[in-house]
Amino acid sequence: MKIGVQTSPEIDSAMISNLLENLNTIIPEATTEEIQTKFILPKEAYDKKRKQYRSDTILNELAAKTQKDRTFNRILGIVDTDIFRPPLNFVFGEAECPGKTAVISVYRLKPEFYERKPDEDLLLERTTKEAVHELGHTFGLQHCPNPFCVMYFSNSIFETDRKQSLFCNKCTTNLSNITSLQRRRTD
Numbered sequence: 001m002k003i004g005v006q007t008s009p010e011i012d013s014a015m016i017s018n019l020l021e022n023l024n025t026i027i028p029e030a031t032t033e034e035i036q037t038k039f040i041l042p043k044e045a046y047d048k049k050r051k052q053y054r055s056d057t058i059l060n061e062l063a064a065k066t067q068k069d070r071t072f073n074r075i076l077g078i079v080d081t082d083i084f085r086p087p088l089n090f091v092f093g094e095a096e097c098p099g100k101t102a103v104i105s106v107y108r109l110k111p112e113f114y115e116r117k118p119d120e121d122l123l124l125e126r127t128t129k130e131a132v133h134e135l136g137h138t139f140g141l142q143h144c145p146n147p148f149c150v151m152y153f154s155n156s157i158f159e160t161d162r163k164q165s166l167f168c169n170k171c172t173t174n175l176s177n178i179t180s181l182q183r184r185r186t187d
Helices: 013-026 055-068 120-138 157-162 169-186
Strands: 002-007 031-034 052-054 074-079 093-095 101-105
Touching: 002 013, 013 031, 013 120, 052 055, 055 074, 055 093, 055 101, 074 120, 093 120, 101 120, 120 157
Parallel strands: 002 031, 002 074, 074 101
Antiparallel strands: 093 101
């Protein structure tokens, strides 16, 4: 299974290289690679009143690209803008569940957003967690009640920081069952 990671132009390429390594370790069923074409946010996703972008509109744009280009089984978009999905005030990311596309934003994952000093390691850790979480949804995993599991719903940065970047035993088993079933269907 191949996962393509497509970023908006302002995303740091060094961080993406480290993220790809993390994803390949955490999700061994998949190989991830960066898509060289940068993702440009659709203008219709911008909500002028809220000064945020709608994550569902971004997701639809990514889904349209996935249908045209069959190089990747899944696409993860990474942007650096504030995103939301009604009725929520913001989201760290969103995904089709199950599906082929996911999007995350590093905007609220940056320590600077919380008036802290920039910290590249912390940003990578948070980005990894949210990327794994949203990709987990594309495989069909739901939110997990275990606050340390990567599939736990993060309503705040504190919850993101508390959870691990790994699936709990239950979610690991569910993911293994899902991917085995998907492999059998394609054989």
